[in-house]
Amino acid sequence: MAEPIISFQDYGFQYTAQAEPTLHHINLEIYPGEKVLIAGASGSGKSTIGSCINGLIPFAYPGESTGKLTVGGKEPGKSSIFELSHTVGTVLQDTDGQFIGLTVGEDIAFALENSCVVQEEMKRIVDEVAKLVDIDHHLQYAPHELSGGQKQRVSLAGVMVDEVKVLLFDEPLANLDPAAGRTTIELIDMVQERTGAAVIIIEHRLEDVLWRRVDRIVLMDEGKIVADMPTKAFLAGNALLEHGIREPLYLTALRYAGIPITEELEPQHVNSIQLSDKQVKMVQDWYRSTAREQEGKKEATELLRVEQVSFGYTPEVRNLRDVNFTINQGEMVSIVGRNGAGKSTLAKLICGFEKPTSGRICLAGRDISDDTIKERAQRIGYVMQNPNQMISKPMIWDEVEMALLSSDMTAEERKERVEETLKICGLYPFRKWPVSALSFGQKKRVTIAGILVQRPQMIILDEPTAGQDYHHYTEIMEFLKQLNEQGFTIVMITHDMHLMLEYTPRAIVFSEGELLADTTATHVLNDPELVKRANLKETSLYTLSMKCGIDDPQRFTEHFIRYENEKEHPES
Secondary structure (H helix, E strand, O other), X not given: XXXXXXXXXXXXXXXXXOOOOOEEEEEEEEXXXXXXXXXXXXXXXXXXXXXXXXXXXXXXXXXXXXXXEEEOOEOHHHOOHHHHHOOEEEEOXXXXXOOOOOOHHHHHHHHHHHOOOOHHHHHHHHHHHHHXXXXXXXXXXXXXXXXXXXXXXXXXXXXXXOOOOEEEEEOOOOOOOHHHXXXXXXXXXXXXXXXXXXXXXXXXXXXXXXXXXXXXXXXXXXXXXXXXXXHHHHHHOOHHXXXXXXXXXXXXXXXXXXXXXXXXXXXXXXXXXXXXXXXXXXXXXXXXXXXXOOOOOOOOOEEEXXXXXXXXXXXXXXXXXEEEEEEEOOOEEEEEEOOOOOHHHHHHHHHOOOOOOXXXXXXXXXXXXXXXXXXXXXXXXXXXXXXXHOOOOOEHHXXXXXXHOOOOOXXXXXXXXXXXXXXXXXXXXXXXXXXXXXXXXXXXXXXXXXXXXXXXXXEEEEOOOOOOOHHHHHHHHHHHHHHHHOOOEEEEEOOOHHHHHHHOOEXXXXXXXXXXXXXXXXXXXXXXXXXXXXXXXXXXXXXXXXXXXXXXXXXXXXXXXXXXXXXXXXXX
16 A cells, blocks of 8 residues: 555644644545545634645744654654655645746746756746646736736646645635636646646635545544545535535535435536436425515615726726626625636726726716725725735734724724624634734635724625635625625625625626626526636536426526525524
C-alpha cells in the first residue's frame, strides 16, 4: 500500500493569540492521487488544517502543536515554507494576499523564475497555462485591474506551472460566477490528471465541488473531524444535516418527495442519480401536490432609476452600455452575470465612486449626479466584495461602531445597536477580537455588520455570502430578509444561485456590459440560452425535473423554493 503524502497523527494546534486550541486530536491521512473535500462551518478549523499542510503554520501563524504531522515525509515545523512550496501548491481564498508580480504574466511566472527556467521556456509555459484558465488576454494587466474571478484564475495558473505533489485550494469558488466555478472544478480535475497530485479542496459550495469526482469528504466541527468517508456514503448519511451544512438541492428535493438517500441511489451528483420508476413517480406526485399558482404582483413605489447609463474606465472601452432599469421601494433584487460583466461597476456608479459617461441615476425621483459620496452613503449602504478594502480599525467592535460615532446617538444607544448587529451577523462572541485574527469569511461578516448597523434606506451588497457557511449564510440572509420586510430595499450582486432563488423574486442579468434580462430568478436559471449567455448554470433542480419527466422546470423550481420556505417558516 502506498505511503500517505499527508499524515496527521493525534495532531492539535493552538494559535498564540487564542486561549483555546483550534484543532483537537486530528487523525487524517491523504494519499497520492486522492481528491479530498474538507467541509465545515466557519471557524470549524478547516482553513487551519490547510495552513498546517502548506506551512503557514507555524511560520506565518505561530502557535503550539501537539502530536505529529508529516507532509511529503517531512515535518513542516522542521522545514521551511520555501521547501514545502516544492511539495504543496496553494491557491488562497484571499487572492489579493497571494499576488507577487506587477503583472499577471509576472505573477504566473514567479515559481518558474525561482526555479531558474530559461526565459523562452518560461514564456511558453506561462502562455500555455494562461490559455487553459482563460486569462491569456490579460497577461499585461496589473492584478488590481482584474475582477475577483479573474484573480482566482491567475492564482490557479500560478499553481499549475509548478510540479507539486499536493494541490491545496482554499475556497477556490468564492469569487467566481457559476459557469466559471464549474470550469474551475474541471480545471482542477484536469490538473490532477496531468500531475497525479493529491488535491485538497476546502470549500463551502459542496454541490459545485461535486461537479467532478471527489474521493472522500472530511467534515470538521469545532476543531475536530466528525466524519471522514467516501463521497457516496457521506451523502447517504445525515452528517451534513446534523452539523448545519447545506446538502445539494437535488438531495433535499428527493427527501421532500419521501425518497430515502442511500448509496444505491448514487447520490454523488444529480447526473449520477439512479431513480426507479416508482421513485420518479414519487417526485412527480410531490411536485403536483405542492403546485400553486404564482401570487400576483403588489403595487410598488419606484426608489432607484437607472436611465441610459454608459460608462468606461478608459475612452476606448465601454464597461456598461445604455443600461436601463428601475428598482422599487421594498424590493429584494439580485444582479447576476459572468465575471467582468459590469455588475460591480454598476454598484460603484450608484454609490458615486465613479460617474457615468452618459445617462443619469435617480433616487426617489431625484437626480443624484451632483450628490457627494458621503451624501449618497447616508441613504445607500454599500458592502464591497473584498473585506480588506473596507476595514480600517484593528478591533471588531470599533470597526462596526465607527459609522455611528458621527451620529447623535448616545453611547448606550450605540452599544445596543452594535451588540444587536454583531449577534445577527454571528460575530458577538468575537466582539473583543482583533480583525487580524479572523478568517476571510469572518472579515466579510464584519463589513456587512459595519453597513447594517447604520440602517440605510437601500443596501447594495457585492457577494454578501462569499466564504460563508450555511449557518451564517442563512443568519445573514434572514436578517436581510427581515430588513426587506420592514421596507428596506436590498440589492445583491451575487454568483450564488441558491441565494438568488431563495431570497430574490427578481433578477437583473448582465453580460459584457449589457443588460440581458430583467425577470424572475426562477426564469433566469431555467432558460438555457440565457444561462449560457450570462455564464450561469442550470440548478440541479432543473436537471432533476428533466430526469423525472417534468416538462416545466421553472415551475418545479418555484414550487421547491415555496415548499422549503413554508416548511422553515410555517407561520408566514
